[in-house]
Amino acid sequence: xSLHKDDLLNxxxxxxxxxxxxxxxxxxxxxxxxxxxxxxxxxxKRRRESEKPLSLYIHIxxxxxxxxxxxxxxxxxKDQNRGDIYLDYLDKEMALVSKTxxxxxxxxxxxxxxxxxxxxxxxxxxxxxxxxxxxxTLHNDVEFSVEIDPRRCSEEHIIALAEIGxxxxxxxxxxxxxxxxxxxxxxxxxxxxxxxxxLLRKHGINSINFDLIYGLxxxxxxxxxxxxxxxxxxxxxxxAIYSYAHIPSIMPAQKLLDEADFPSTHNKLGMLVxxxxxxxxxxxxxxxxxxxxxxxDELSKALKEGTLQRNFQGYSTHAELEMxxxxxxxxxxxxxxxxxxxxxxxxxxxxxxxxxxxxxxxxRLSEEDKIRKTVIMHVMCRGxxxxxxxxxxxxxxxxxxxxDELENLKQLEADxxxxxxxNGFNITSTGRLFLRNIAMVFDGYLTQSRHKAAYSKTV
Numbered sequence: 001x002s003l004h005k006d007d008l009l010n011x012x013x014x015x016x017x018x019x020x021x022x023x024x025x026x027x028x029x030x031x032x033x034x035x036x037x038x039x040x041x042x043x044x045k046r047r048r049e050s051e052k053p054l055s056l057y058i059h060i061x062x063x064x065x066x067x068x069x070x071x072x073x074x075x076x077x078k079d080q081n082r083g084d085i086y087l088d089y090l091d092k093e094m095a096l097v098s099k100t101x102x103x104x105x106x107x108x109x110x111x112x113x114x115x116x117x118x119x120x121x122x123x124x125x126x127x128x129x130x131x132x133x134x135x136x137t138l139h140n141d142v143e144f145s146v147e148i149d150p151r152r153c154s155e156e157h158i159i160a161l162a163e164i165g166x167x168x169x170x171x172x173x174x175x176x177x178x179x180x181x182x183x184x185x186x187x188x189x190x191x192x193x194x195x196x197x198x199l200l201r202k203h204g205i206n207s208i209n210f211d212l213i214y215g216l217x218x219x220x221x222x223x224x225x226x227x228x229x230x231x232x233x234x235x236x237x238x239x240a241i242y243s244y245a246h247i248p249s250i251m252p253a254q255k256l257l258d259e260a261d262f263p264s265t266h267n268k269l270g271m272l273v274x275x276x277x278x279x280x281x282x283x284x285x286x287x288x289x290x291x292x293x294x295x296x297d298e299l300s301k302a303l304k305e306g307t308l309q310r311n312f313q314g315y316s317t318h319a320e321l322e323m324x325x326x327x328x329x330x331x332x333x334x335x336x337x338x339x340x341x342x343x344x345x346x347x348x349x350x351x352x353x354x355x356x357x358x359x360x361x362x363x364r365l366s367e368e369d370k371i372r373k374t375v376i377m378h379v380m381c382r383g384x385x386x387x388x389x390x391x392x393x394x395x396x397x398x399x400x401x402x403x404d405e406l407e408n409l410k411q412l413e414a415d416x417x418x419x420x421x422x423n424g425f426n427i428t429s430t431g432r433l434f435l436r437n438i439a440m441v442f443d444g445y446l447t448q449s450r451h452k453a454a455y456s457k458t459v
Contacts (some may be wrong), residue, residue, distance in 0.1 A: 002005045004305060006434065007091050007228055008273065008430070008433070009126075009265070009266050009269060009271060011415060011416075011417075011430070011433075011434070012265060012269050013182070013199055013265070014415070015415075015434050015437045016457045017437075017457060018267070018440075018457055019436045019437065019440050019457070020320055020436065020440070020443070021289075021310060021445075022310060022336065022377075022380050022436065022439050023310055023313070023314060023377055024310075024311065024331075024333060024373075024407075025369070025372060025373040025376045025443070025447060026338075026365070026444075027172065027445075028115055028331065028338075028340065028365060029340065029445070030361065030445060031340055031363045032359035032362065032363065032364050033360060033361050033363060035361075035396065038360065039124045039364055040337075040339070040357070042132065042358060043324040043334060043336065043337045043339075045100070046098035046334075046336070047100050047101055047104055047334070048100055048101065048104070049102065049321065050102055050105065050322075051102050051104045051105055051137055052321070053107070053108035053109075053362075054101065054105050054106070054107055054108065054109075054136075054322055055107070055108065055109035055110075055111075055112050055146060055311075055318060055322065055323040055324070056107050056109070056110045056111070056126070056132070056136065056204065056323070056324050056325075056326070056370075057110075057113060057313070057324070057325040057326070057330055057331075057332075058084075058090065058110075058111070058112050058113070058117075058314070058325075058326045058327050058330070059073070059113055059114060059115065059324055059326070059327030059328060059329055059330040059341075060086070060112060060114045060115045060116065060119060060327065061073060061078075061086075061114060061115040061121060061327065061328055061329070061345065062074070062075050062076075062083065062086070062114070062115050062119040063075070063115055063116045063149075064076070064077075064078055064115060064119065064152060065118070065185070066185065066253055067174075067184060067185055067186040067253075067255065068184050068185045068186075068253050068254060068256040068257050069184045069186075069213065069216060069244060069253075069257065070251070070253065071084050071247065071250075071254075072114065072115060072139075073113065073115070073244060073249045073329040073343060073411055074115045074116075074329070074457055075115070075345060077255035080119070080120075080121055081117060081121045081125075083121065083124045084124065084326075086118075087124060087128060087131070087326075089348070089349055089352050090131060090326055090327060091129070091131055091136070091305060091359070092328050092353075093134065093327075094131055094132070094134070094135040094326065094459055095359070096183065096352075096356075096357050097324060097357070098135040098136060098325065101136070101324075102236050102429055104136045104137075105137075106136075106138060106139040106142075107136050107139055107142055107274055108139040108141070108142055108143065108318060108458040109134070109140075109142065109143045109144075109145075109276065109316075109318045109321055110132065110142060110144045110145070110309060111144075111145045111146070111147075111215055111313055112128075112141070112145070112146040112147060113147050113313070113314060114147055114421075115299055116147070116149045116152060117146050117147055117148070118146075118149055118152050118153045119152065119155050120378050122154075122156040122159065122160035123159075123160075125160040125161060125164065126160050126163060126164060126278065128164070129160075129163070129164025129165065130164075130274055130363045132164075132445065134192050138165065140287045141416070142167075142287070143167065143168060143317075143318060144164075144165045144167050144168065144377065145165045145166070145167075145168035145169065145170060146161055146166050146168075146169055146208075147168070147169075147170045148169050148170065148171050148172070148196065149171075149172055149174065150171055150172070150188060150190060150192050150193045150195075150196040151186075151414075152189050153196050155199050155203075156200050157205050157388045158196070158202075158284070159203055159204065159207065159404065161203075162203040162204055166205055167204070167205060167206070167207060167243075168205065168207040168208070168209070168212075168446075169200050169205050169207070169208050169209070170208075170210075170211060170240070170397070171196065171197065171208065171209070171210050171211065171236075172184060172211050173188070173210045173211060173212055173222070173227075173231060174188075174211065174212060174213045174226050174342070175212065175213065175216055175219060175223070176193075176226065176227045176230045177218070177219070177223045177226065177227060178225075179218045180216055180217070180218045180223065181283055182218075182259070183217040183257070183258070183261055184216055185219040185256070190230055193210075193234070196235055197234045200419060201323040204243040207237050207297075208237055208238075209237065209238040209239070209240060209435055210229075210231050210234075210235055210236045210238075210239055210240070211240045211241075211242065212231070212239060212240070212241045212242070213241070213242050213243075213249055214241060214242075214268060214271035214272055214275070215243055215244035215246075215262065215263060215268040215271070216244050216262075216263075217258060217259075217262050219260050219263050219267075219268075219271065219275065219374070220263060220267060221263075221267050221270040221271055223272040224274065224275075225274055225278075226272065227308065228275060228278060228279070228416075231280045232279075232448070233444050237293060237294050237296075237298055238291065238292065238293045238294070238299060239279065239284060239291070239292040239293075240290055240291055240314065241272070241273075241275050241290050241291075241292065242290050243268075243290065245457075245459075246259075246262070250299055254349060268359045272433065275292070283295060285300045285303065286432065287300065287308070288303070288308075288315065288380065288381065288383075288432060288433075288435060289315075289380070289435050289436070290314075291315045291378045296380055298440065299317060301317075302317045303381075306382055308381040308382070309377060309381055309444065310332055310377060310380050310381060311323060312325075312331050315381070316414055322334045322335065325339075325341070326341075327341065327348075328341055328342060328343060328344070328345050328348040329341055329343040335365075336360060336364060336365055337363070337364050337365065338362065338363040338365070338367050339359045339361070339362045340359070340360055340361040340362070341359060341360060342358045342359075342360040343360070347360075353365055362426070365394030368444065369444075370456055371396065371401070372442050372443065372444050374390070375390065375394065375402070375442045376439045376442050379427070379435060379438050379439040379442070383426060383427050383432075384418070384424060384426040384427050385424045385425055386423060386424040386427055387399055387423050387424045388423055388424075395443045398439065400434050401443065403410045405441050405442055407416065407419075407425075407440050409425060412431070412438060413425070416428060416431070416432050417428050417430060417437070417438060418431050418438065435452060454459050
């Protein structure tokens, strides 16, 4: 980094405020349960008329045990029969959703998230794969990814995933230190992570991502350095290194963590800085915010080519695709409308028993939302903004439209986060640590009081 760590700490103390991760704009905080069903039908009519490829996300909510840090929507159970019941309802949901798509539209991207998708046993995984092929057509070059808990993934699971077409896997690692693992209630021997990584490659699932978290209880800069050393030896294609978000008021399980064990702000920052400084030595480019990828990976190529994007799954090379999301709590993302399914499993089931889609909340994007979404995604994915380019793309006089926001950028420049030019700005290497803060300048909703308790801190 270009700044001394003490200078960085001063910036963190100034900018470490609650803010969105901008996997979407507007964010889920703006979703409303008050909507007219005609809005949904208008959206489906538009979708039925489009042959464009689609993205499919399926949420599997079940986990065998509770990880105390986790902020995902999940249900803790050891009863795998619940997987069969859930698949029955995914069958019903797919039957309804497939009627809203064009017969020639293909799935170019598929992702299983959770919860723990590998909660499903191999037979259930094969059934899910068959359901997808029954109701949808897969693109010849589909990116098919799955989130994996290595503690709950046998070779038989991997064989089943490969059989249904999975070609990318994301492994939850979090930290390799046993003391940290005990503190977060997730014991995962590193040997198990290595074993699952080897088995994935053995069966042709060669694109592999590791998820790590910094800022967990019992972590230190020294222990985190050791975690980095451990995982790079397995040579994943990507890393997602997330800042732990402590929001016990929203995620009650986090109250089980001992707050006295959390690293200081200075040490937490040191972990991130170490990853940014060290991972390039191992051949990983810093994509932005919390993602790193090998030079040969599609994310690195997209960053260089200016085609990198973000959606509800984070950084993506296919974020331009409309995302259809299935399962409880899942969020669909179209060009004009976002929809979220019911977070209550019984209500999700009840809607489908009535022959209705289980949509609980929606958000219709205004023209202003779409303008600001484009600007924010340029900040998050392209390292800067060209005013003339966006004036043409958006059909607006950019500097007039955002005159107040551009005035607010001057303080960010004074703090070294960006460099203003006559026709835009470029984000500095220091500023890449504060992408969320820069994007927040262009967010039209952050003055609303409900935002203050809804987001984790930005660093």
